[in-house]
Amino acid sequence: MHFPIRVAWCLLLVCAGVAGPAHAERTDVEVRVLARGAKFLGGYTARVRVVLSDADTGEILVRGQTSGSTGDTRLIMDAGRKPGGKVSTADSALFRTTLDLDGPRRVTASVTGPLGQPQAITTATSTQWILPGRHLTAGDGWLLELPGLIVDLASPVAYQWIKTGTNVPVRAGVTMLCGCTISAQGPWRVADTEVELHVTVDGGAPRRYPLRFDPDSGLFGADIPADQPGLHELEVRAWMGPSNNAGVARTAFFVQ
Template identity: 40%
Template sequence: MRLAALVHLSALTLAGLPVAAAAEPTDLVIRVISEGGKFVGTSMGGAEIIVRDVRSGEVLARGRTTGSTGDTARIMAGGPRGTPVADEASAAFKARIDIAEPRLVVVEAYGPLAQPQAAVRVTAQRWIVPGQPATHADGWVLELPGLVLDLVEPAASQRGAAGTNIRLAANVALMCGCPIEPGGLWDATRFDVRATVRREGQPDSEVRLTYGGRTGYFTGAFVAEKGGAHVITVTAVDTETGATGVDATSIVVP
């Protein structure tokens, strides 16, 4: 069988006819790292990964990152550019694609999947050459910007009374789920968390939220002076990296 194929190939070559290149298996390792933090892995639902051919749009691979957030000391210590920080357990999406020629590919990463209100999409492009794996060092790494912010109080469409305090509470974390707490590696004091309130579409008030006594938990309150529909938007900003998260809700004051 193999001999017949070789004879056929030789015949095509002698005849001057084009010979299609054989596809070669090519390995990819793709990781997603949180802005200012660690890898986005199983604990946050991972990040969806789609690998496409830029020109044709063909999907070459699809999946999600799984694994741990990685070794904190190794990742956060820094080092010369290009220094590997991932270990074997660090979250990654691994795939093998069969390609016969160099392909310009785009990778889309979307996540964290367990926090849809905070999930964002990032893309990057690079050439992939048959038989040349994209696995060196940490592999192909994309950074996921932002913060996870989950506004838990007040509840959506909660009703309140004019002149009363409306309690505010929000959970804040890095996109990898890394903890925010006083004196920690991600110190709570460096996070600016505040709420802006609009009543009937007009600016009403702004209040700063402070650390609420447990990891990533920030609280505050505002007075609903008048009736109407109030839209509350909470923002969190890491003042060291600029990473930002946003969530919103609304209440009705009769």
């Protein structure tokens, strides 16, 4: 065999036997986050941080935040109870991204929020395989759930000074993580919600007071006695049994 022919034949064998580099494929991913027992998290009050990372190496692939509306209440609360039922609409809050994948990757999604309410922030994670060119956009996409309640103390002001012998008004707002309000007749009911105040003075044994719902203000409250001097530390605990949701807020004031 002549030399040029041998060279050409060898090159042909090499090309046939050695695969070239894999071609990366565009892969769309949509991540949505539901408040447990309620609606989507995103927008002005309930933004959620989303981080996608390689589950095997820890490499961060992309990060961002959800944006959009809380979604359709009736669809989420009714149709969403059906197995596999889609609960999102076109404007429902989500994080949308594109990955360029040259092979399957095991990806972990970590969602943290609501970012606008630090006392209520929690995190959930989920891991799954993502295949090149196989978009995670059908139905609700990659759907995760965050548990909890937002408890926000309206009064008293932190570390204010109060005279002994007076009554201190304690007022707290309680909502679902998505900011959805709790009311007497709505989908998230006062009757399902217990709110309790724990008060300690200078680290002593706690005293407990139930907080009652005021439909006019939409707040839970009680007036508690400032009957001894010292540092009064307040902890408001909210519990919604049907959805296994809990929330806590804390503050303190001085009595002199």
